Amino acid sequence: KAGVTQTPRYLIKTRGQQVTLSCSPISGHRSVSWYQQTPGQGLQFLFEYFSETQRNKGNFPGRFSGRQFSNSRSEMNVSTLELGDSALYLCASSLNPDTQYFGPGTRLTVL
Amino acid sequence: GESVGLHLPTLSVQEGDNSIINCAYSNSASDYFIWYKQESGKGPQFIIDIRSNMDKRQGQRVTVLLNKTVKHLSLQIAATQPGDSAVYFCAENIAGANSKLTFGKGITLSVRP
Numbered sequence: 037k038a039g040v041t042q043t044p045r046y047l048i049k050t051r052g053q054q055v056t057l058s059c060s061p062i063s064g065h066r067s068v069s070w071y072q073q074t075p076g077q078g079l080q081f082l083f084e085y086f087s088e089t090q091r092n093k094g095n096f097p098g099r100f101s102g103r104q105f106s107n108s109r110s111e112m113n114v115s116t117l118e119l120g121d122s123a124l125y126l127c128a129s130s131l132n133p134d135t136q137y138f139g140p141g142t143r144l145t146v147l
Numbered sequence: 148g149e150s151v152g153l154h155l156p157t158l159s160v161q162e163g164d165n166s167i168i169n170c171a172y173s174n175s176a177s178d179y180f181i182w183y184k185q186e187s188g189k190g191p192q193f194i195i196d197i198r199s200n201m202d203k204r205q206g207q208r209v210t211v212l213l214n215k216t217v218k219h220l221s222l223q224i225a226a227t228q229p230g231d232s233a234v235y236f237c238a239e240n241i242a243g244a245n246s247k248l249t250f251g252k253g254i255t256l257s258v259r260p
Contacts, residue, residue: 040190069246079191079236079250092245126190130246134179138190 038063040129040139048145054115057142061108061129067091068110069136070102073124082125085110114144122146159257166224170237170251173218177239181248182211182222186233194222194235224256232258 041060049055061068069092070082081094085104102112108129114121122145128136160166172180178199183191195206197213197220204211210223220237234255238248 067246069248071248071250078252079238079248081247081249084246086245092247094247128190128246128248134240134246135181135193135196136246136248137193138183140188140190 040127040137042125042127042139042142044142045140046143046145048147049117050147051117051119053117054113055117055144056111056113057125057127057144059110059112059127059129059139061110061127062131062137065129065131065137066108067130067132067136068104068108069128069130070110070112071126071128072096073126073141074122079126082112117146119146156252157255157257159259160227161259162227162229164227166222166227166231166256168222168224168235168237168254168256170220170222171218172220172237172239174239174241174249175215175218176241177249179240180211180213180220181238181240182209182220183236183238183250184231184233185236185253191236227256227258229258229260232256 043058067086069084073079084092088104099115104110124141126141128138130136181196182194185191195211197204197211208225212221234253236253238250
């Protein structure tokens with residue numbers, strides 16, 4: 037079975053721009069979660085989507101948003117980018133609420 | 148608040164020795180725990196998990212121990228190999244939190260040849 041895929045793998049943006057990241061879950065997985073990973077804060081939960089509905093949300097500002105499509109693919113968007121948004125953004129999919137499998141991540145650099 | 152922490156930031160072991168990576172959690176409501184391994188440039192890779200109704204679970208060369216009394220989790224790697232060099236994270240899931248995992252900061256395991 038193919039794993040979780042994320043596109044693009046690398047992205048460079050400037051402050052004030054917006055960005056959209058994409059995630060394709062493992063086939064059959066309906067839950068998709070997003071995490072931000074930085075050296076200082078580690079892995080932090082952004083939000084989770086299940087059957088096109090946001091089921092859980094972390095403590096991030098409203099500039100961070102996401103959505104899920106009927107085929108379970110998910111996108112996350114960050115508007116008005118700040119330097120501090122530079123991070124590795126990880127997507128994870130799961131069949132049940134527990135075991136999550138991660139993709140390789142999208143490395144976002146904000147200049 | 149809820150938190151998951153690791154006791155040591157780095158661990159250096161000799162190839163062939165056993166490795167033990169420790170983790171503390173603070174939320175007694177947590178009922179599911181996972182260990183992940185992250186290699187440079189890759190996403191976290193699932194290693195092993197354990198539920199709160201268990202004390203021990205074994206996989207291939209890995210064992211996870213859960214001590215709910217002191218809220219402690221450990222990952223034991225037998226016969227550590229160079230390919231085990233990576234950053235290891237423990238994560239917890241709190242009952243009713245759906246798929247929201249809370250991660251520890253991570254510990255780097257370095258295997259000396």
